[in-house]
Amino acid sequence: MTSASANGAIEEEIPLLTRKDFVSDQEVRWCPGCGDYSILAQMQKTLPGLRIPREEIVFVSGIGCSSRFPYYVNTYGFHTIHGRAPAIATGLKTARPELTVFVITGDGDGLSIGGNHLMHLLRRNVDVTVVLFNNRIYGLTKGQYSPTSPIGKVTKSAPMGTTEKPLDPIKLALSVGATFVARSVDRDTKHLEATLATAAKHKGAAFVEVFQNCNIYNDGAFASFADKDVRQDRMVYLEDGKPLRYGKHLEHGIRLNGFQPEAVENPMSDDELLVHDTSRDDIALPMILSGMDYPDFPVPLGIFRQVERETYDGLVAQQVDVARDRAEPDLEALIAGPETWNVL
């Protein structure tokens, strides 16, 4: 019989693992050219750096192309049901806080059918890392519009264009109190790897939106600003404590006019530019930044918010400890209840 709380491995010497150790024996079955390959590769590169044994890591996913992810990572994995991965991960992490848990989801899985669960996981600050693959389309069901598809988008289920305003995953995460909110893109592998690593190390719910190209049903959705040759001019990399600068030679910047961001070409100095701060308790600044979109603005990439707050799983465990300190568990007394009588 093995104890459920066995966790001796963490104290032992952890062998140095490599990317290969996190590659499972399953054949990867995404379409050739899919952005998912890049995310999988960056994750497999990131995991060894966490210095956590494979058996202490669990990937939980829902349904959709992205949710096949756990089959390809050689850790524990649970490919669950549509939209429910955040709920399953919450139970898993709360039952066993010592495990490292990732949730892999997409814009349909995480924001449409599972929007409620995602919101509550972030609100509770469950100590898991959520990676949301946003390709702005339903891929597995073959090309219907998603809750992040732009209004007017022509799809199989909207032949005259969608009539729905999309939602912004970053704004959603910020508004429900997520303690770590970041965005990256499949094509910028370095940035993606660094973002995943920082997210995985965050204590609390970490939310990472990854712009991911679906080359079959929504090819080029992000190309206008994320393609390599235009990226530097059309995306701005957020760095904590640094002024917002972009352009090939970082010659442009963003300044704030009241609540309104403004793009400034060739500013005289950093002094007039907006300085990024991920640690603010209020969400006004990251909310303003999340409103910047191409072509009016460069699209922000990086960490919008990173603050510390007690985790749900930690607080639940703490209450168990406190209750044990207060009163010795006595099962016989509990069963007997407050009042008993004898029948002779």
Place this chain on the structure above:
Amino acid sequence: MTTEIESPLSEAITTRDRVTIRFAGDSGDGMQLTGTQFTRTTAVYGNDLATLPDYPAEIRAPTGSLPGVSGFQLSFSSNDIHTPGDNPDALVAMNPAALKTNLGDLVRGGLLIVDEGEFNATNLRKAGYENNPLEDGSLSPYRLLRIDITKHNASALDGLELGAKERFRSRNFYALGLVLWLFSRPMDTVVRWATDKFQRNPVVLEANLRALRAGNAFGETSELVHERYEVPPADVAPGVYRHISGNEATALGFVTASQLAGLPLFYASYPITPASDVLHELASFKRFGVKTMQAEDEISAVCAAIGASYAGQMALTGTSGPGLALKSEGLNLAVMAELPLVVLNVQRAGPSTGMPTKTEQADLLQAMYGRNGDSPVAIIAPSTPGDCFWMAIEAFRIALKYMVPVIILSDGYLANGSQPWPIPRLEDIPPVEWRHAEPGSASHAYERDPETLARAWAVPGQAGLEHRVGGLEKSYETGDINYEPGNHHKMTLTRAERVARVVSDVPDIEVTGPAEGDLLLLGWGGTYGAITSAGERARSEGKAVASAHIRHLNPFPANLGEVLSRYDKVMVPELNNGQLSVLIRSQFLVDAIPFNKIAGQPFKITEISGKIDEVLGISGPFEFEF
């Protein structure tokens, strides 16, 4: 002031072997508290008893209105009893609405205590009375006792710093004091409870104790009451007893199972009547390592529990019928991933929102078949409030041994009903066994125990057993995703066979009454008391009627088919429109006679007796009188 009592002036104590009493009032009148406290006193006194709380779904329906009436019935006896009684012998009505909604059930000649202070024009109008029933002679078939409880209570509280509203609130203690005197019960159990409950509010405590004593003294000193009742203690098996409700017993069973197994319990639930008390109870058991999660919805609750099960712990979710519907997708994931999961369904009247506070047992077929695909789960049902304890443990025993989801079908009647309960000794409770896969013991996650067909429970944290599971069909041979036709066929049959094999842990069904005969009454769940009592009554009248009660509904006990064959007729009383009867007919090709009541109320014994006589050809067709 007049009363209808025509007995001698000197009070006499009449010994009865059974009394059924109902407290009824506005939902703000504290009738559940009055009933519960009278019950505790009666339990400690040593009577056997059964209770039936009946309260409105609205927390505060308009004061004095008919929908706002809340009632609590209990039956106590010097014999072994199984039900809270068909019709009350005594009714306490705190206002006209309570009188109107409950009088029909009071036996003719029964004792009727009313708070005449509340029979004013406004309240009479709210209750729909054109004339004051206290004055128009319509209550003459009953022994009417009109007492201005409101006024007497208020004057007992003179000098306390309390507003009129707070004074009014103590009326239930006044009524309780009076009724305790009437049935020759001591006040000390109530005094002890109140002293503890209101310790932080000494004025309210003082008010309630004064009211209690004033009511009690009124019974003793007024010359209104000429007859008291004595119900001697029951002759029950020796042992240490406590008073317990079904939901309390259920929660205790779960924590006991966890302690016996040495495996932490994780309970995720979304508040829903009548299951919420289990969440409240378990949330207070943290010192036993129990973790509870109030989920954002029913789906999240079952999914969080599945996460805990995947993590290797004792996973539990609880709900009522509408919630079970929402959990069906999650349940199916547990079926497919072959994870141990216990789902408590405290059934209530449906469909849809139905009647949340009223009992029914209409989720059997939902539990059995309410999921996509061929998706068998084990199903069990407790038969009494105390049995909820044992079935909670039984559910985990099955789930952990066979790696299957188990649904417990409790119901509102069991959950809120209560009884004296012999406290079990821990050493008498059979162990709850489980096994996580040993590293190196299984080549893949779906490798099965040849005897139980349970798959290996490999849990995160175990090196060398890293694997991936999920809702997609898996290969019988390797545990990898597999869409081959023959494999799906084999896996479907294997999932069914695994549940079927639970039968080896299911005790044979026992029959009460003759081993063969004219009629077998076959029931399940909370109808045990009424069916058993109806069987006893039939036999006392010389009829060859037996009864049997199913606690394991899937799979059925191995001997059930053989037992059914020993009777000329099989009748299945159920609080639904025929569900067990469908299963019995389809599995055993027996022409089971359904007897269905769908009224949100438990069976009365007389109803089942009436149907027995119809089936045996003794009387004509039975009709319900609602």
